[in-house]
Amino acid sequence: MVVRHLRRLLAGRRIEQARLLRPRLVPDLTPRQFALRLRGAGIDKVGRRGKHIVIELGNGWTWITHLRMSGRFQLLEAGLDPKAEGIRFTHATFRLDDERQLIFSDQRHFGLMMVVETARLGEVASLRELGPEPFDADFSCDYLESRCRESRQAIKLLLLDQSKVVGLGNIYAAEALFRAGIDPRLAAGGLTRRRLVRLHREIVEVLREAIEVGSTLNTDPQEVYGRYGNGAFEDNWRVYDREGEPCRKCGELVRRFTQGGRSTYFCEVCQR
Ligand SMILES: [Zn+2]
CATH class of the missing domain: 1.10.8.50 (Helicase, Ruva Protein; domain 3)
Incomplete structure (x- = not known):
């Protein structure tokens, strides 16, 4: 899971320098504004809301990334060149206080970032009205x-x-x-x-x-x-993508039907 790795790699670190290479990645800010809001900021909390990676910074701002189709973060050791490491389409880089660099690349250019005041996070429309994640304490x-x-x-x-x-x-x-x-x-x-x-x-x-x-x-x-x-x-997988194969529990053939436009797989005997 993206965020578990990111949390382990970033929590407690500080962003020394942020560079935005594709301005449209952050439509609401100039590259300079973006760099200023992240520069020197400690990383307090790394979380996720739906497809958004939500990183709370120590300076009162929260940095939000929507990976969309093909956005991804990768971490490189100090001094390595993203291109030489096979990373294409680098759209932003973040130098950390341990000298490693976090690279954001996005082959299809759909990814989006924003930096909003943490106090006003609740007003960000794209983050609202999402239920809790299965591992959240709220998902009781x-x-x-x-x-x-x-x-x-x-x-x-x-x-x-x-x-x-x-x-x-x-x-x-x-x-x-x-x-x-x-x-x-x-x-x-x-x-x-x-x-x-x-x-x-x-x-x-x-x-x-x-x-x-x-x-x-x-x-x-x-x-x-x-x-x-x-x-x-x-x-x-016990049923998913196993249409016509025997149920692992009872031997009945797994069935598939379409529900809300998506395939659903299930065993008629085991699921009542
Ligand atoms: Zn069964």
Whole structure:
């Protein structure tokens, strides 16, 4: 997961110098303003909201990055040239107080950054109205239950609704529902407390396992953009992308149907 790596690499560091090479990456600021807001700033907190990486700085500003399609951060040792290291499309560089450099590159130029006052973070429209992430303390079983009670969505669609929970994704929603034995088509509002407790546990568990698998497969420690959700966990999938293959639990063939425009995989016997 991007942010876990970033947090480990950046927390407690200070940005000595920021250089914006593609001005359109930060549409609201000039390269000079951008550099001034980040220069000398300590990195207090590295978090994520949806696809945004949210970095709280010690100087009252918060630096927000939206990776979009192909934006990525990589960390280089001091003195290494991004181009010589095979990094193309470098759009911004950040020299840290340990002399390493954080490089932001973006092949497709969709990435966006902004620097806003931390006190006014709540006013940033693109960050608002997102639910908690599965690992947030806010994503409790009570939280899940109350979102379900007020919803008329099918449970699978609710799990993909970013205003309810962020970043679960199609694969892990399907896997968590399988593990919890819940038919993805069931109305979220009708699920018993007992079933939701189980579902909540399986959501956290399946993500935890995926991250573990992903981090052991991540052979390049400087590759900050993780492989989370990108196939590293594939061998562990129990239903996802297994249409017509036998269920690992009961042997029934895994079925697929389309729900809200996305493929849903499930076992009719194990999921009721
Ligand atoms: Zn089954």
